[in-house]
Amino acid sequence: xxxTTQPISMDSYEGQExxxxxxxxxxxxxxxxxxxxxxxxxxxxxIIQGYKTKVTNEVASLFIPADxxxxxxSLPRVSLSDTAVYYCLVGARTxxxxxxxxxxxxxxxxxx
Amino acid sequence: xxxxxxxxxxxxxxxxxxxILRCVPISNHLYFYWYRQILGQKVEFLVSFYNNExxxxxxxxxxxxxxxxxxxxxxxxxxxSTKLEDSAMYFCASTTDRGQDEQFFGPGTRLTVx
Numbered sequence: 001x002x003x004t005t006q007p008i009s010m011d012s013y014e015g016q017e018x019x020x021x022x023x024x025x026x027x028x029x030x031x032x033x034x035x036x037x038x039x040x041x042x043x044x045x046x047i048i049q050g051y052k053t054k055v056t057n058e059v060a061s062l063f064i065p066a067d068x069x070x071x072x073x074s075l076p077r078v079s080l081s082d083t084a085v086y087y088c089l090v091g092a093r094t095x096x097x098x099x100x101x102x103x104x105x106x107x108x109x110x111x112x
Numbered sequence: 113x114x115x116x117x118x119x120x121x122x123x124x125x126x127x128x129x130x131x132i133l134r135c136v137p138i139s140n141h142l143y144f145y146w147y148r149q150i151l152g153q154k155v156e157f158l159v160s161f162y163n164n165e166x167x168x169x170x171x172x173x174x175x176x177x178x179x180x181x182x183x184x185x186x187x188x189x190x191x192x193s194t195k196l197e198d199s200a201m202y203f204c205a206s207t208t209d210r211g212q213d214e215q216f217f218g219p220g221t222r223l224t225v226x
Binding site for chain 1: 154157
């Protein structure tokens with residue numbers, strides 16, 4: 001499993017775009033990049049997953065450069081309710097029973 | 113929208129007692145997991161379960177822990193003799209496909225061991 005590095009914490013204000021970058025220098029060819037969100041006292045929640053280039057859904061966008069050694073989760077126009085911990089996970093999607101390995105994540109605080 | 117449910121939401125027990133944490137995964141899911149999160153720490157994998165048997169377990173999941181799917185809907189985690197360090201949030205998760213990273217987590221059970 002590729003090791004990931006992301007900022008411990010970030011601060012933002014309502015209405016701003018937030019970009020959280022994750023480094024994964026040892027990503028393997030068949031690894032995918034997945035982001036989860038966790039609100040206080042709740043279980044993690046899947047946000048988005050990608051392999052390369054750009055993926056967008058109703059919640060976020062995920063940007064992955066060609067070398068795939070990093071990825072950026074982009075949250076457009078955050079609100080107070082986006083205050084949470086965001087986890088970047090890297091691992092193979094195929095084969096094996098996919099346990100999720102969480103790091104410390106990035107604690108995002110959105111201020112009024 | 114279907115969701116994973118867990119009961120109880122909070123369990124307080126005395127050290128050495130047995131506890132059973134219950135989960136009802138999403139109905140068409142086939143792969144089940146337990147994770148725990150000690151207060152202020154990261155989410156840790158405990159065990160995965162498929163086709164009525166454990167498929168993988170972590171070092172944390174020692175002989176004090178067991179899992180069971182007693183019927184077609186429930187998935188339980190039993191801790192035989194609780195220790196103070198078992199105090200944590202325990203999350204159940206499920207997914208349809210072992211290759212799919214979108215695991216659906218329950219709201220968790222907060223276990224407090226006194």
